[in-house]
Amino acid sequence: MSIIPLKGRRVAIIGGGGFIGHNLALHLKSEGADVHVIDGLEVNNFLSLMGNKDSVPFPQMMLQVVQERIDLLRAAEIPLHIQDARDYHALSQLLTHVNPQVIVHLAAVSHANRSNKNPYFTFDHSLRTLENALDWSRGRLEHFIFLSSSMVYGNFKTPVVNEETVCEPLGIYGALKYGAEKIIIAYNQVFKLPYTIIRPSALYGERCVSRRVGQIFIENALMGQPIKMSNGGAEALDFTYIGDLVDGITKCIKNTNSHNEVFNLTYGSARSVFDMSEIIKEHFPGIPVQNEERDNLMPERGTLDVDKARRLIGYEPSWSLDRGYPKYIAWYKDMFARLNAGKNKASA
Numbered sequence: 001m002s003i004i005p006l007k008g009r010r011v012a013i014i015g016g017g018g019f020i021g022h023n024l025a026l027h028l029k030s031e032g033a034d035v036h037v038i039d040g041l042e043v044n045n046f047l048s049l050m051g052n053k054d055s056v057p058f059p060q061m062m063l064q065v066v067q068e069r070i071d072l073l074r075a076a077e078i079p080l081h082i083q084d085a086r087d088y089h090a091l092s093q094l095l096t097h098v099n100p101q102v103i104v105h106l107a108a109v110s111h112a113n114r115s116n117k118n119p120y121f122t123f124d125h126s127l128r129t130l131e132n133a134l135d136w137s138r139g140r141l142e143h144f145i146f147l148s149s150s151m152v153y154g155n156f157k158t159p160v161v162n163e164e165t166v167c168e169p170l171g172i173y174g175a176l177k178y179g180a181e182k183i184i185i186a187y188n189q190v191f192k193l194p195y196t197i198i199r200p201s202a203l204y205g206e207r208c209v210s211r212r213v214g215q216i217f218i219e220n221a222l223m224g225q226p227i228k229m230s231n232g233g234a235e236a237l238d239f240t241y242i243g244d245l246v247d248g249i250t251k252c253i254k255n256t257n258s259h260n261e262v263f264n265l266t267y268g269s270a271r272s273v274f275d276m277s278e279i280i281k282e283h284f285p286g287i288p289v290q291n292e293e294r295d296n297l298m299p300e301r302g303t304l305d306v307d308k309a310r311r312l313i314g315y316e317p318s319w320s321l322d323r324g325y326p327k328y329i330a331w332y333k334d335m336f337a338r339l340n341a342g343k344n345k346a347s348a
Contacts, residue, residue: 002256007032011253012100014038014085014133015107019208020147020200020245022069024104027246028253029076036098037073038091039107040084042125061219062209064339069207085129095136102253104145105133109173119172130180138191143259144184145252150201150238150266152178155299159270162305163199163262171297181262194259196252198245201266201304205242205324206331214239214276214325218332221284230294233274238266238304241324244317248309257312264304267317275321283329 011028013021017039025035073080081098085091085107095103107129109122130146137144151174152167169175187193204214217227248265252258281287309315 004254004256006254008034009102010034010100011102011104012036012038012095012098013104013106017041017069017080018106019210021106022073023242024246024249025078026072026076027250029078036079036081038081038083038085038094041082042084061339064335065207065209085132086124088132091132092136101142102145103133103137103141104249105130106147122172122176126176127180130183134187138187138193141193144193144195145249146180146184146195146197148181148197148199149174149177150199150301150304151299152199156302160303160305163264163308170299188260196258197262198249199264199304200240200245202237202239203242203245204239205328213273214328217276217280218329221280221287222336226288226290227277227280228290228292229273229277230292233272233277235300236270236272236302238270239321240266241319244319248315251313251315255313261312263309264306265309265315266304266306267320268304268306270303271321276325279325
């Protein structure tokens with residue numbers, strides 16, 4: 001094992017204007033890394049929200065969330081390079097200019113339902129961007145980190161899965177993530193490119209616009225709409241607060257034990273959707289609950305074993321759902337209040 005100092009280390013985050021990326025950039029910068037964010041701001045970001053291409057229910061609220069990301073990056077003096085990663089030559093020129101030692105690749109369509117509805121868009125913004133980044137990296141980069149997904153496992157056949165569990169992805173999103181993993185491993189086999197593949201699960205936290213279940217619950221509660229669950233919320237997910245994932249990725253960057261490994265980086269203990277709904281009801285008393293039909297292309301999941309990450313890189317998740325979700329709710333309430341205050345001021 002070798003610990004690599006983070007201070008001054010050049011890290012490029014492709015797709016870094018998104019939920020995971022900007023939170024990671026802020027944390028790495030706080031630890032002294034030389035961080036550069038590369039993002040076209042098109043997928044699940046400014047350009048899509050301005051025209052509401054994804055038909056999100058509250059586009060103005062989401063635009064405020066994305067603006068807050070940009071403001072935080074600017075305040076931290078983190079360069080934001082607005083560049084479409086599908087453009088091979090432009091991305092290559094930019095990476096040559098930045099000359100990173102580490103690339104964290106996040107450029108992708110971040111929602112399974114959207115992937116299944118629009119496969120071409122998903123492949124274009126996920127596999128093409130990945131190939132462009134990999135091609136620049138061979139023979140140059142010290143470490144390539146890729147964010148995969150718990151969706152690669154498909155339907156969990158046991159309550160707990162680890163990194164050795166056979167992957168049988170369900171639907172376009174999971175298949176694409178698993179295919180990307182195989183491409184990255186092949187680049188290591190052919191070009192000796194050091195990599196780390198990370199599999200998160202059921203993320204939630206500040207400044208997410210990806211319409212994950214935790215976000216949808218809060219938005220519906222804020223707008224006085226019912227929260228909706230299938231099967232009474234019996235399904236269990238390994239809900240993971242963004243702070244734990246960011247800490248795990250940081251440990252991967254700092255520790256050579258992460259090289260050429262696949263890690264589950266989650267809280268490491270599944271909770272039911274019903275449990276999440278009970279926390280929501282504590283903060284929004286009287287909110288109604290409705291049952292809805294389950295999406296058959298969403299695999300039945302559970303706990304992801306994090307013992308490998310704990311053993312090799314010292315990963316110790318600390319944000320239980322009971323601790324992390326109320327923090328997320330409080331942030332959302334504050335942001336919603338600021339948005340309404342701005343509207344009232346404008347109309348006065």
